[in-house]
Amino acid sequence: MDSSDTVVVGRIGRPHGVRGEVTVEVRTDEPDLRFAPGAVLRTEPAERGPLTVAGRRWHREVLLLQIEGVDSREAAETLRDTELHVPVVELPVLDDPDVFYDHQLVGLTARSLDGSVLGEVVAVRHEGADLLVVRRGEGGELLVPFVTAIVPTVDLAGGCLVVDPPEGLLDL
Structure with a gap:
């Protein structure tokens, strides 16, 4: 599987009960759509x-899934830590030009206001x-809050985004 063709929507956690249900760490804004029966x-x-x-049900704040062919706690345990993916082409088009999927941001070059490459x-x-986790050229990582005041420009077509850091953000 080519990870650039899919996005992670969840991760299977521990089994729940004895009939094969699994807990899911949800990583999508649309769990009812992504984890619908079928x-x-x-x-x-x-x-x-x-x-x-x-099958799918919520137990308090935890999503529980029943997976076809998984009917015991032991079978469910074999799926623990499995990432769940959907093809990128199945994602809905985003109408808001200021909203992005994570996979669209990963791989972009982060530049400062003067155009110098941050990573x-x-x-x-x-x-x-x-x-945003930015890997710096000289090593190390930079965590950049993804808010308009700090990242005023995202140019997907150009493959970059602009960071206008507050004082101290770029200090390692």
Whole structure:
């Protein structure tokens, strides 16, 4: 599987109960769509899938999935830590020009206002606020809050974004 063709929508956690349900760490804004019964999900590692959702329910704040062919706690345990992927082409088009999917940002060159290269965006973290992880050319990483005041320009076609850092952000 080429990871550039898919995006992660979840990760299977521990089994729940004895009938094969699994907990899912949700990594999508549309869990009801992505994990609908009948949905087919690619997996990483690839040899564990594809998996077809047989059922879905919420238990408090935790998503529980029943996967076709998984009917015991032991079978569910073999899926622990499996990433769940969907093809990029299945993602809906974003209408807002200031909203981006994570996979669109990863790989962009981060530049300062004067055009100098800060590094490459290698990941997006969602830890209360969205943070761009920028790998610096001389080593190390820079965490950049992904807000308009600090990242005023995202040029997907040009392969870059502009960072207007507050004082101290670029200090290692």
